[in-house]
Amino acid sequence: MNMSPLVTSAVMHFGEMGSRWGFNRTVGQIFALIVLNDEPLAAQEIADALSISRGNTSMGLKELQSWQVIKHHHIPGERKEFFVPAGSIWVLANRVFEERRKREIDPTLTLLRDLILDTPGNKQDEQVQERLHEIHDLLESVTAWSQELQNLGPEKLDTLMKLGAGVGRILELKDKLLPGKAQEK
Numbered sequence: 001m002n003m004s005p006l007v008t009s010a011v012m013h014f015g016e017m018g019s020r021w022g023f024n025r026t027v028g029q030i031f032a033l034i035v036l037n038d039e040p041l042a043a044q045e046i047a048d049a050l051s052i053s054r055g056n057t058s059m060g061l062k063e064l065q066s067w068q069v070i071k072h073h074h075i076p077g078e079r080k081e082f083f084v085p086a087g088s089i090w091v092l093a094n095r096v097f098e099e100r101r102k103r104e105i106d107p108t109l110t111l112l113r114d115l116i117l118d119t120p121g122n123k124q125d126e127q128v129q130e131r132l133h134e135i136h137d138l139l140e141s142v143t144a145w146s147q148e149l150q151n152l153g154p155e156k157l158d159t160l161m162k163l164g165a166g167v168g169r170i171l172e173l174k175d176k177l178l179p180g181k182a183q184e185k
Contacts (some may be wrong), residue, residue, distance in 0.1 A: 001049045005038055010048070022100050023063055026052055030060040031069060035092070040073040067099050090154035097146065105143055107108035112136040 003011065017030020018019040029050050034041055047057040061083060064070040071086040085092060116133050122125040148159055160167075 001041075001045050003033075005047055007033075010036060013127050020097055021065070022103060026050070026056055027060040027063050030057065031064055034064075034070050034083050035085050035089075040075065040084045042082050044080070046083075055149065068095050088154065090157070096158040101143065101146070105139060109136065109139055109143070112139070 011029050014032030015029035018025050018031070021028065025104055030046055033046055033049060043057050043061060044054065046052075046061075047054045052060075061070065064083075065159075069092050070083050073084040075080040075082055086095070091163070104114040112135060116124075116129055116136060118129075120129055149160070149185055152160065
């Protein structure tokens with residue numbers, strides 16, 4: 001498989017972004033290659049296109065399957081395994097967000113809960129627990145909010161995102177009309 005300069009640039013960038021999304025460079029490149037292709041790809045095609053070993057390709061494919069962002073695709077008469085994205089771009093993004101939440105946010109919330117429940121040993125520990133409680137509450141709110149966004153579905157979420165700055169202006173207007181409410185928080 002020959003990648004065009006456009007595909008090559010996108011695949012290389014996805015590789016660089018992979019570490020920010022929760023997986024390594026090679027896995028990010030494999031993911032991009034699968035997502036950007038209209039046709040199902042065999043593991044050997046992926047390995048050849050990215051100039052990586054078949055073993056590295058296999059490990060990357062297993063990682064992406066564990067994230068549930070790619071799936072097997074059977075082609076009648078073919079013995080090779082082929083891979084395709086496991087849904088639309090919205091579905092894939094939601095799955096990445098969900099996996100990141102499970103791997104990063106949930107363990108942090110668990111640790112924060114445990115630390116908040118500990119009996120403080122002194123005044124400094126009490127202050128630290130207050131701050132940890134604030135962090136916990138913020139993470140809980142962000143997690144609940146992101147879950148609500150994920151439940152909206154692509155069309156409603158797209159509409160909400162397009163509202164963007166308009167929502168901020170409405171909130172500013174509310175604060176001007178109800179100044180006492182804004183200061184209470």
